Amino acid sequence: MVSINFNKRFLLSPLQGAGARVGAYYSLNHQSPAVTFAEATVKGQAPDKGLYFPQLIPLLPKGFIENIGDYSKEEIGVTVMQPYVGDSIPGNVLQHIISETINFEFPLVKLNDAVYSLELFHGPTLAFKDVGARFMSRCLGYFNRNSNHHTTVLVATSGDTGGAVANGFLGVEGVDVVILYPSGKVSPIQELQLTTLGQNIAALEVTGTFDDCQAMVKQAFMDNDLSQKLQLTSANSINVARWLPQQLYYFFAYQQWADGQPPVISVPSGNFGNICAGMLAYRSGLPVQHFIAACNANDVVPQFLESGNYTPKPAVATISNAMDVGNPSNFVRIMEMFDQNTGNLKSMLSSYSVDDATTAQTIKEVYTKCGYMLDPHGAVGYYALSEYLKTHPNGKGIFLETAHPVKFPEVVEQATGTKIPFPESVQYLAAREKKSILVDANFESLKEWLIGRG
Numbered sequence: 543m544v545s546i547n548f549n550k551r552f553l554l555s556p557l558q559g560a561g562a563r564v565g566a567y568y569s570l571n572h573q574s575p576a577v578t579f580a581e582a583t584v585k586g587q588a589p590d591k592g593l594y595f596p597q598l599i600p601l602l603p604k605g606f607i608e609n610i611g612d613y614s615k616e617e618i619g620v621t622v623m624q625p626y627v628g629d630s631i632p633g634n635v636l637q638h639i640i641s642e643t644i645n646f647e648f649p650l651v652k653l654n655d656a657v658y659s660l661e662l663f664h665g666p667t668l669a670f671k672d673v674g675a676r677f678m679s680r681c682l683g684y685f686n687r688n689s690n691h692h693t694t695v696l697v698a699t700s701g702d703t704g705g706a707v708a709n710g711f712l713g714v715e716g717v718d719v720v721i722l723y724p725s726g727k728v729s730p731i732q733e734l735q736l737t738t739l740g741q742n743i744a745a746l747e748v749t750g751t752f753d754d755c756q757a758m759v760k761q762a763f764m765d766n767d768l769s770q771k772l773q774l775t776s777a778n779s780i781n782v783a784r785w786l787p788q789q790l791y792y793f794f795a796y797q798q799w800a801d802g803q804p805p806v807i808s809v810p811s812g813n814f815g816n817i818c819a820g821m822l823a824y825r826s827g828l829p830v831q832h833f834i835a836a837c838n839a840n841d842v843v844p845q846f847l848e849s850g851n852y853t854p855k856p857a858v859a860t861i862s863n864a865m866d867v868g869n870p871s872n873f874v875r876i877m878e879m880f881d882q883n884t885g886n887l888k889s890m891l892s893s894y895s896v897d898d899a900t901t902a903q904t905i906k907e908v909y910t911k912c913g914y915m916l917d918p919h920g921a922v923g924y925y926a927l928s929e930y931l932k933t934h935p936n937g938k939g940i941f942l943e944t945a946h947p948v949k950f951p952e953v954v955e956q957a958t959g960t961k962i963p964f965p966e967s968v969q970y971l972a973a974r975e976k977k978s979i980l981v982d983a984n985f986e987s988l989k990e991w992l993i994g995r996g
């Protein structure tokens with residue numbers, strides 16, 4: 543274990559004074575009181591609708607970063623997460639939670655001399671959201687251990703989130719999970735991952751769009767009848783327990799990074815939770831040259847960095863659909879980390895918008911040149927990194943490959959002309975039976991179902 547000197551080694555978060563505490567969180571809307579990690583996890587969002595942000599960002603010891611190769615993944619996980627968890631979880635329990643959260647590989651794969659892929663799809667649902675969902679589910683299970691009322695996790699998904707949350711929460715005592723997904727609009731593997739688990743997981747198949755699902759969930763959180771009858775919480779990346787453990791990817795990448803100069807890191811971004819976690823790791827002392835937010839046609843952030851105007855828009859549908867977000871919820875956290883100063887932010891972050899034709903072309907080219915099969919999200923990350931390296935020819939970089947290509951078979955098979963083998967780890971799904979509950983795309987249908995079963 544690495545010991546961190548709490549008094550000297552913590553940076554103060556920009557807006558907090560001398561009263562700041564380890565493992566405490568303030569609301570970015572500044573109207574609600576500060577809370578512990580446990581409260582922030584259970585609540586999800588502050589009562590004033592602000593996102594929670596840590597009062598203190600740890601500054602990790604130099605020796606830990608320099609000798610990171612000497613530490614196990616579990617030791618890195620505990621060292622990085624302990625200051626954020628504070629007193630909410632005892633050390634031995636945290637260690638157990640971390641070891642269950644990260645018990646698969648995070649390989650860094652070389653594509654050419656300048657570009658590496660950090661594969662984040664080796665978890666049970668083949669996308670990077672597994673780490674956040676597994677960590678959050680176990681934390682919530684721990685916080686609920688002595689409670690006799692159930693928590694209901696309500697989540698809308700366009701595909702990946704639902705599977706990761708379902709898998710992460712499967713069998714967790716005291717927690718019921720209700721997933722809303724748009725009928726006919728998720729890929730076959732994604733649907734099997736959502737609908738075949740049973741136990742404490744229910745899948746509501748909504749005859750509508752993802753936007754309908756999201757609107758139904760939002761309304762449920764504001765409904766008085768439901769909040770009296772059920773203890774509802776959300777499991778998206780605004781929750782600190784889902785957001786913060788994503789920092790570990792960046793430490794695992796650095797552990798495998800053999801080059802003398804720090805990497806440029808390109809992150810396929812939608813809600814900006816993952817890249818925000820990377821930037822937090824950087825603020826804690828992890829060496830990074832520059833970050834790239836790789837976006838699809840949903841270009842609010844690239845536009846903002848260019849023009850200075852932040853203009854949210856309705857999401858447009860793309861082939862990298864997990865990034866179809868018109869108003870990225872975590873961007874306020876990134877601004878907070880850079881003192882709400884766009885100039886400071888720009889010195890560390892660039893952003894590119896990549897259209898669908900370029901994404902498909904990138905999948906094809908990389909397959910032809912390197913024999914490496916990208917998924918559409920990773921392809922956006924790869925392309926944005928290549929663009930940046932054109933103007934920074936001495937740089938070397940990593941893009942995050944956030945999902946396995948088999949989750950998006952139509953796009954990838956068309957671009958490469960090759961059938962994607964079904965990974966062994968998910969072959970069991972093919973034999974499972976889909977169980978979903980059809981509901982109309984309106985809030986009343988959801989409410990009726992929730993109350994009827996509660």
Ligand SMILES: *Cc1c(COP(=O)(O)O)cnc(C)c1O
Nearest residue numbers: 702812813814815816864944945
């Ligand atoms: C969720 C997701 C993203 C976007 O991550 P954010 O943290 O929302 O920016 C990118 N790729 C895949 C495959 C995803 O599932």
